Amino acid sequence: MKRIAVLGSTGSVGRQTLEVAKSFPDRLKIVAITGGRNSALLSQQIEQLTPRAYYSLAPIDFSPGFANTGIYRAASLEEIATLDDVDIIVVATSGKAGLLPTIGALQAGKTVAIANKEVLVMAGGLVMEAAVTGGGTVLPIDSEHNALWQCLRGESIDSEWKGQVSRLVITASGGAFRDYQIDKLSEVTPEEALRHPTWQMGVKITVDSATLMNKGLEVIEAAWLFNLPLDKIDVILHRESIVHSLVEMKDGSLKVLLSCPDMHLPIKYALSYPERWEDESMPVLELDRIGSLAFGELDSSRYPCFRLALSVAKKGGTYPAALIGADDAAVQLFLEGHITYLKIPQLIEEVIQAHINTANPTIHDVLEAEEWGRKYVQRSLDG
Numbered sequence: 399m400k401r402i403a404v405l406g407s408t409g410s411v412g413r414q415t416l417e418v419a420k421s422f423p424d425r426l427k428i429v430a431i432t433g434g435r436n437s438a439l440l441s442q443q444i445e446q447l448t449p450r451a452y453y454s455l456a457p458i459d460f461s462p463g464f465a466n467t468g469i470y471r472a473a474s475l476e477e478i479a480t481l482d483d484v485d486i487i488v489v490a491t492s493g494k495a496g497l498l499p500t501i502g503a504l505q506a507g508k509t510v511a512i513a514n515k516e517v518l519v520m521a522g523g524l525v526m527e528a529a530v531t532g533g534g535t536v537l538p539i540d541s542e543h544n545a546l547w548q549c550l551r552g553e554s555i556d557s558e559w560k561g562q563v564s565r566l567v568i569t570a571s572g573g574a575f576r577d578y579q580i581d582k583l584s585e586v587t588p589e590e591a592l593r594h595p596t597w598q599m600g601v602k603i604t605v606d607s608a609t610l611m612n613k614g615l616e617v618i619e620a621a622w623l624f625n626l627p628l629d630k631i632d633v634i635l636h637r638e639s640i641v642h643s644l645v646e647m648k649d650g651s652l653k654v655l656l657s658c659p660d661m662h663l664p665i666k667y668a669l670s671y672p673e674r675w676e677d678e679s680m681p682v683l684e685l686d687r688i689g690s691l692a693f694g695e696l697d698s699s700r701y702p703c704f705r706l707a708l709s710v711a712k713k714g715g716t717y718p719a720a721l722i723g724a725d726d727a728a729v730q731l732f733l734e735g736h737i738t739y740l741k742i743p744q745l746i747e748e749v750i751q752a753h754i755n756t757a758n759p760t761i762h763d764v765l766e767a768e769e770w771g772r773k774y775v776q777r778s779l780d781g
């Protein structure tokens with residue numbers, strides 16, 4: 399029995415993690431969950447699952463008659479992530495919320511299944527260092543990285559493994575505006591940005607998919623997870639989101655992973671690893687019905703956010719954290735109707751230009767840079 403803590407259990411990946419756990423009651427036990435502002439859903443989840451512990455950012459009310467005695471309310475996410483009886487922490491929070499608990503869990507030698515890519519983008523070096531010093535393990539849930547991990551399995555991943563791989567290729571659907579004429583992008587609404595062509599996801603990541611910020615962040619995420627230089631990681635346009643990523647070998651072979659675009663699958667792989675568990679509820683990929691799959695070159699001129707993400711990756715230091723804060727704030731302003739869609743990359747670019755870098759940052763430096771980037775964008779609206 400694997401004992402699981404789910405950070406962000408009310409979000410999209412968190413809810414799907416609880417569904418996966420429900421399908422395997424003899425193998426997975428949810429011992430702790432945490433939620434942010436959706437305390438109504440969190441209280442329902444607690445009443446159904448009766449975990450040993452929970453953390454809630456917002457005040458929380460239980461149904462009259464629910465006896466929550468024996469369920470412990472933790473004081474922080476870090477406390478949940480380092481509970482003695484937790485084996486795997488699923489980090490399904492968004493933004494910077496997952497950073498401290500991820501590092502705490504890895505320092506405590508635990509396995510962290512990470513869906514919160516901002517954590518790796520902001521502080522990949524610190525996260526991977528915590529895994530080495532604490533003896534913890536990082537397993538990727540992000541579908542592309544989960545696919546890369548699966549493709550790399552069976553290859554000799556020792557200090558020489560890079561010698562066998564010439565390139566990682568991440569697929570991109572192109573997001574909600576892939577077929578829009580560029581001159582129409584100035585008028586697009588939040589509702590249009592939230593219509594992702596292939597994936598059902600949370601609100602912030604769906605807008606990040608439209609701008610392709612998400613894909614830029616995924617390149618940085620892959621560089622940290624697989625310890626590869628940025629120039630060994632490419633992105634290819636693939637409209638159907640059936641091929642989740644590709645690993646190009648030096649001998650000319652290409653290993654790819656195909657599956658239906660359904661996050662239950664990468665979540666389940668991370669939780670069942672190193673095994674694979676039979677699951678009749680998973681849709682089978684019927685290639686004969688799909689017929690054909692399309693691939694193409696990414697037109698990066700359509701996606702300034704993608705270029706901005708890659709630019710901060712090269713700069714390093716606290717630049718990626720400043721970008722994360724700026725993007726989070728800019729997407730929020732767009733969703734609230736305060737700025738246009740095209741203003742998102744403009745504001746982020748201003749932040750990058752104004753940022754004063756700290757090389758080799760501490761966790762404190764990273765969090766401070768994220769907050770600085772966020773405030774910079776929010777202030778630009780006032781003035």
Ligand code: MG
Binds near residue numbers: 540616
């Ligand atoms: Mg992804």
